Amino acid sequence: MRLSGSSVRAYADESIAAASIACGSRVLSRSLKYHRPRTFFCFEGHCSGCLVRLGGVPNLRACQSPCTPGAEVEGQNAFPSAEIDLLGAVDFLFSRGMDHHTLMTGSSVLNKLANKVVRQLSGLGKLPTHAAAELPEVGRFDVDVCVIGGGPAGLAAASTTARAGRRTVLVDDQLRPGGSMRTDPRVGRALAEHYGAETVRTGVAVLARSTAIGFFPEDDGGVLAVSAPDRLYRIYARHWIWATGGYVVNLPFPDNDRPGVLAARAVGRLLVDHGILAGERVCIVETPAMEQDVTALAQALTGAGADVTRVPLADVVGTRGRGWITAIDTKRGKLDCDLVAVAATPAPASEGARQQGCSVVLDEHAGGFKIVTDDAGRTSTANVWACGDVTGYQGPAAAAADGARVGANVVEAG
Amino acid sequence: MAGKIVLCRCEDVTLSDLEHSVSRGYRDIEEVKRYTGFGTGPCQGKECLAVVALQLARITQQHPSAIPPFTSRPPLAPTPLKLLAKDPGAHRFADETDEGED
Numbered sequence: 025m026r027l028s029g030s031s032v033r034a035y036a037d038e039s040i041a042a043a044s045i046a047c048g049s050r051v052l053s054r055s056l057k058y059h060r061p062r063t064f065f066c067f068e069g070h071c072s073g074c075l076v077r078l079g080g081v082p083n084l085r086a087c088q089s090p091c092t093p094g095a096e097v098e099g100q101n102a103f104p105s106a107e108i109d110l111l112g113a114v115d116f117l118f119s120r121g122m123d124h125h126t127l128m129t130g131s132s133v134l135n136k137l138a139n140k141v142v143r144q145l146s147g148l149g150k151l152p153t154h155a156a157a158e159l160p161e162v163g164r165f166d167v168d169v170c171v172i173g174g175g176p177a178g179l180a181a182a183s184t185t186a187r188a189g190r191r192t193v194l195v196d197d198q199l200r201p202g203g204s205m206r207t208d209p210r211v212g213r214a215l216a217e218h219y220g221a222e223t224v225r226t227g228v229a230v231l232a233r234s235t236a237i238g239f240f241p242e243d244d245g246g247v248l249a250v251s252a253p254d255r256l257y258r259i260y261a262r263h264w265i266w267a268t269g270g271y272v273v274n275l276p277f278p279d280n281d282r283p284g285v286l287a288a289r290a291v292g293r294l295l296v297d298h299g300i301l302a303g304e305r306v307c308i309v310e311t312p313a314m315e316q317d318v319t320a321l322a323q324a325l326t327g328a329g330a331d332v333t334r335v336p337l338a339d340v341v342g343t344r345g346r347g348w349i350t351a352i353d354t355k356r357g358k359l360d361c362d363l364v365a366v367a368a369t370p371a372p373a374s375e376g377a378r379q380q381g382c383s384v385v386l387d388e389h390a391g392g393f394k395i396v397t398d399d400a401g402r403t404s405t406a407n408v409w410a411c412g413d414v415t416g417y418q419g420p421a422a423a424a425a426d427g428a429r430v431g432a433n434v435v436e437a438g
Numbered sequence: 439m440a441g442k443i444v445l446c447r448c449e450d451v452t453l454s455d456l457e458h459s460v461s462r463g464y465r466d467i468e469e470v471k472r473y474t475g476f477g478t479g480p481c482q483g484k485e486c487l488a489v490v491a492l493q494l495a496r497i498t499q500q501h502p503s504a505i506p507p508f509t510s511r512p513p514l515a516p517t518p519l520k521l522l523a524k525d526p527g528a529h530r531f532a533d534e535t536d537e538g539e540d
Contacts, residue, residue: 058442058450065447065485069515072448072480083480083516148480156520197515238512243527249512256521271484274444276453276493281444342441371488375510386495386502392488393507 025095034091039199041067041074041087042298044097050283050348053100061347063283067290068207069197070271070373075149076100082149088233090199100149160255165229167191169434170248170261172236172376175203176211176420177412177427178267179219184431185263186226193259194228195250197235203269204413204420207293208317209324211420216297219424231257236268239379246380262407263434266377267427269413270370270391275309277340280366284349288314288367292321295328303363305331307352309340313389314367317419321365333359372414381405390416401430409434445493446486448479456493465498467491471508480516483508 025032025040027049034043041064053062053075065073067087074086077098086097167190171182174196182194194201201223202216224230234252248259272287274280288308294300306325310318322332335354342353343364351360371392374384382403384393395410397403403410411430412423443453451474459465464473467490476490477483487507495502522528 055447055450060444060450062447070481070484072485075480081518085516156518156523159520159523162525235515235517237514237517240512240527249525251513251515251517251521256525258525271488273485273489274447276443276445276489278441278443281442281447371484373484375483375487375507376514378507378510379512384507386488386491386505386507388492388502392491 025091025093025097027097028099036091037199038091038298039067039087040076040078040089040091040095040097041085042294042300043091044086045294045302046298046300055281060281061283062281064286065274065290066272066287067293068272077149080153082152088197088199163252163255163257165193165257165259165261167193167229167259167261169193169263169265170195170259171228171265171267172248173203173267173269173373173412173414174198174201174220174223174230174232175267175269175412176205176219176424177269177414177430178203178265179223180424180427181265181267181411181431181434182228182230183219183223183226184428185265185435186223186228188432188435190263190435192228193261194223194230195234195236195248195259196230196232199233201230201232202297204289204423206297207289208320208420209292209296210320211296213297236376239376241380263437264380264408265401265430265434266374266382266395266403266408266410266414267412267423268373268376269423270372270417272366273368273371273391275311275337275366275368277309277337277342279343282343282345282349282364283347284345284362285343285364285366288318288321288365289370291325291363291365295324301325301328301330303330303361305361306333306363306365307359307361308332308334308365308367309337309352310334310367311337311369313369313417318367321367333361335359369417370413372416374414377403377408377410377414380408382408382410387416400433401426402433445489446474446476446479448481448486449475449477451476451486451490453493456490457497460494460497465494467494467505467508470494477508482514 032047065071069088075083076086077100078084169185169190169192171178171194186192201220205211205216238249250257272289294302339354344351369391372394374395383396394416401409411426455474459473491505
């Protein structure tokens, strides 16, 4: 493929993001307001870090786009390039922050000028070069059970309902199902592949690279809209199981958005799923709740030849580096590194279930707004269930057990 | 860079922006969203909603369970409009639109 004009060799089944980081590519775009450099953070399609222009189409996620021969990948939102962006001056000029509500509102002339400048600065990407050649038809599924999320919980739940004879569809937004299993050295890629294949074998219709984009209750008793790479699906189901897991999030420390600060789970995914060691000197910034996960990741990284230092969040006072991280500052002094892995409790991916009216509650130990369930896995909405990390972070092994258990309860419910 | 603690990377919303919002009296999660713009970028709050809500609970000294999430609206992920063009729902209001096309 071609990345910003240079040729890059890549494996056919890997993402553009993985190929880019493996070949040393760094900054992909610039942020909206301060034009701070932006690049990969989550590697799971949920942050906005790796938006690129691909084949003339803007705002595509590099981590969810497979490499294809001759693909033209370009950074966006920067002038003249993402690496050297003149608009980055905004960050220095407004080093103490910019309140756009009161920016140049004193004089109407200045305000008009400011509006012109702001319109140049803001916006995301440029329109596609060509209109879509054809408009795809909309597909439809009528099933007994729809499982949203193909991680450990979702795969276990879907296999369980399909084995019991329930027509089951599973929606997963990643390049390949497996979810957090592909990021965790205690589980690994082989086991993720095994559970994915097993789910297909039980008769589950697996929609990969497909995202539940909205639930519309007013439409024929409720329809879930799912975007697949080539078409939209309308899904109608008697039972819904949310197994969407959690989103990796950043931790609050100064300059926590510097390129080279990645989610710890992304660093794990690169190693476990792609065989890429993203840094030689890795600093893991962690919270006490993630102690066991970090221990497993640190061992795997050390085993792969990296030099790993663990730093509690409370000790971090800043980060250094131009373009890519070179060190973090801690209360005990400067620590040189070429990668920072941030380990925070993942935030439950509950916004889809919220559209079905499911109650959620903000819980720090759960990582965010967890779906509230009873002992059987029922949510506050009839025929809507939830299992795994979306009900509060538990990790891959416990999530798989939870999925199988809730799947069995759904079967029992009819 | 200038020591900013970024809570929402899509919209460059910092911890001090959140503190400023609260100090201006905008302390409800929906008000904070509208005042700072957090959660309105391409990720639609996947990375920042829980982070901002927990910081808001700390700053306003409320129990986290007292803070609701902001309203979740479709689409939940970046979606090419061409996928929606042939959906029956997309033409529900066709009679209200201008028939003429360029």
